[in-house]
Amino acid sequence: MNWFSLALTGLLLLPQNAVEWRRLYLEAVKTESAATQLEQQTRSWQGKEVLMQAYQGVALALKAKYSYNPYTKVSAVKEGSALLNAAVNRAAADTEIRFLRYSVEVNTPSMVGISTHLASDKAHILAFPPLRTHTLFSTIQGFMLSQQGLSEAEKHKVRAWK
Numbered sequence: 001m002n003w004f005s006l007a008l009t010g011l012l013l014l015p016q017n018a019v020e021w022r023r024l025y026l027e028a029v030k031t032e033s034a035a036t037q038l039e040q041q042t043r044s045w046q047g048k049e050v051l052m053q054a055y056q057g058v059a060l061a062l063k064a065k066y067s068y069n070p071y072t073k074v075s076a077v078k079e080g081s082a083l084l085n086a087a088v089n090r091a092a093a094d095t096e097i098r099f100l101r102y103s104v105e106v107n108t109p110s111m112v113g114i115s116t117h118l119a120s121d122k123a124h125i126l127a128f129p130p131l132r133t134h135t136l137f138s139t140i141q142g143f144m145l146s147q148q149g150l151s152e153a154e155k156h157k158v159r160a161w162k
Contacts, residue, residue, distance in 0.1 A: 017041065021055040022135050025100075028062045035062040038100040050090045054116065057083030061104040074112060081114040088117070098124045099140050106147065120151070126154055129161040137161075 021042065028033035039059040042052060062079030064073040084101040091097055102121035108114055125144060130137050144150060144158045 006042060013071075018049075018051055018055075021052075025055065025058060025062075026136075026139060028059070034065040035059065036112075039063055044087060047118055050087050051097065053090070054087035054100050057081065057085075057087060058100045058104060061108070065107075066070070077104070078114060085117075086149055088121075092124075093108075093128070095125055095128050095130050095140075096134070096136060099130075099136070101125055104133075106149070122149065126152070126157055129158070132162055 021038065024038040024041065028038045037060070038055070039094075042056040042059045057080040059076050060076045060083065062080075064076035064080065067073045067076060081101075081104065084097075084104060087097050087099055088094075098121045101117060104124060105118055105121070106113040125140065130140055141158055141161055145155055150158070
């Protein structure tokens with residue numbers, strides 16, 4: 001089976017909701033209502049897909065972002081982190097899932113104690129960038145370029161993604 005067949009098979013097996021989850025993820029970073037909607041959609045999804053698990057994790061982490069209660073913030077981000085870690089363990093080669101975990105960990109204060117995969121996720125994202133046709137390509141590229149933890153050489157590499 002060639003790479004094209006594998007990619008096509010992967011697209012056919014992708015849950016229909018994934019397109020909506022990606023859209024909501026991009027909005028949820030900016031608005032609480034989208035974060036709530038993403039959490040509700042991923043919570044009600046009963047599939048076993050690893051991508052669904054990753055988006056459930058990111059939805060919980062975003063719930064923490066908008067919570068005012070410190071206990072709720074910490075418990076939600078830790079629960080989300082556990083789901084993201086499990087998703088990465090199931091699909092370590094998936095750049096989208098690694099990016100979702102990286103984006104949560106890099107934006108979580110270190111005192112919470114979940115930011116333990118930053119170096120490995122960054123290395124993976126830099127080594128295996130998403131395809132330019134991927135829905136989140138420009139989001140991942142822009143996010144990586146905005147990170148202070150990237151050297152100039154790494155930023156040059158990200159700019160050169162094709």
